Amino acid sequence: MDSAAHTRQRVSVYEVGPRDGLQNEAKTLPAADKVRLIHALMDAGITRIEATSFVHPKWIPQVADAAEVMAQVDRRPGVVFSALVPNLKGLERAVAAGVDEACVFLSVTEGHSKKNINKSVAEAVSTAIETAAAARKAGMRVRAYLSCVWGCPYQGVVTTNEVVAVAKQLLEIDMYQLALGDTIGVGVPSQTVEILQALYPYYPREKLGLHFHDTRGTALANALTGIQQGVTSIDSSIGGLGGCPYAPGAAGNLATEDLVYMLQGMGLETGVDLEKLVEAGELAQSLIGKKLTGKYLQAALGTREKRAAKIRAQS
């Protein structure tokens, strides 16, 4: 690892708390609370926010308020709002709602594809290509999400060859970023290296994003590995919002504060204000009504609590 090189590098944080995070929490928030959270994230300097999803509410009731959320959020210069769009129908709603960036999504594995979107991988590839083309025509930026890259809850092991095979089929999409998802949080750093190096002939590192779930505690180590391999876009979720649907009680997404703490400590530019990020995390925690798993957040709040107790004891 060349730490001198790191000091010149910039890492872009893609915040998924308001969508991926909240969608996997037991409590559903009203649109106004989601909007408050998004505002707090922007206040902290986050400029890429996955705000919601235009998947049909029949499948994901938590995002029935997608248009409402988009209508209520402040539009600030430099901030890009993205949303999941499953197909042309969802895209239509996303365009009408004023979304900046369309995220098409699909799985590497047949098992997850069938269970998640009731399509074969081949059908999902076609839909993604079609939806992405229409999104580009509508003037939107396009991101493609690939799920189950490190492992699948149904199939188990996923080989790097399988990942490359699906990723190659997405090459005709005019996307700015392919986001690789460790959907069930099984990834380890050596595997991350292998996957990235297998994809580099098709996707240069500037075009890849990494999305880790912290189910087994390896998310930040994997993010570090990605950065060492030249990736400059990492997904994370405020406070670690979002559990794992496959293991109740397990941790959710990589926590944004932990990621930003590490990146800033390594001299990498993120443009994010860590103290204000803690405020956003505290808000997320109060909205959702439980302690979140983000470690930096708990340390910061714990230190604050200890300081308050000291002051109370003195007065």
Place this chain on the structure above:
Amino acid sequence: MDSAAHTRQRVSVYEVGPRDGLQNEAKTLPAADKVRLIHALMDAGITRIEATSFVHPKWIPQVADAAEVMAQVDRRPGVVFSALVPNLKGLERAVAAGVDEACVFLSVTEGHSKKNINKSVAEAVSTAIETAAAARKAGMRVRAYLSCVWGCPYQGVVTTNEVVAVAKQLLEIDMYQLALGDTIGVGVPSQTVEILQALYPYYPREKLGLHFHDTRGTALANALTGIQQGVTSIDSSIGGLGGCPYAPGAAGNLATEDLVYMLQGMGLETGVDLEKLVEAGELAQSLIGKKLTGKYLQAALGTREKRAAKIRAQS
């Protein structure tokens, strides 16, 4: 990162749960429970266990039962029990109790040294040298712990020069390992690289151990960095036992299961059985009476719970 090199590497896990972990939990366990936990750890294949501490119980009441714990644990071939020994008096008790390995300990910073052991760093160095020499004479293996290597709760920033200055003073100790502690869990990977590279002229990588607290979520990323730099001994605590005394609610030590999961996934040899480690973690959790922070543990227990619910629903 050369993953081919990794497949040939062995990493030794040094388990600190029974001492460092339990000492920082609110609930104090009876000796018999500590012994049960140590047995569960040995069952999982852990061969280096920090079993207790011979610090005077006036300072740390949780370890008043040090001799009792040592008297009750099974002695199994290949397993090394270590214990903290603060001085000659503590060493005398450790020798009488049959401890294999003496851990002398001190801080890099004056602030932490004064608060923790009421000695200046120079006094602590003298005591460590004297105690270690006596331990060697008594036929014990010696490990030296250096605290506050990445940062200090009183002084704040700690420079690598300060770390090297204290570490050099310990060169006359006949130790098998110098364990570097991120006592307050502030370390980031670039700093870990810097510290290790500054120490290598004095301590070859085979002689260094790394001890991370996960207060800000960076423990496993730092452990990975250490391994990439050639270190082969990592401290961890079952289930992540042990909070942070400086921030209530914050995470404790790096969780052993998370570490072992990552290492095994990377093809590194640990000799540890991950499933049995989860059993030890479950035991730790039931003894201490609360959910522990280890993520692999929670994922494993969550998956098991989900499976049980499915079976109940079918019956």
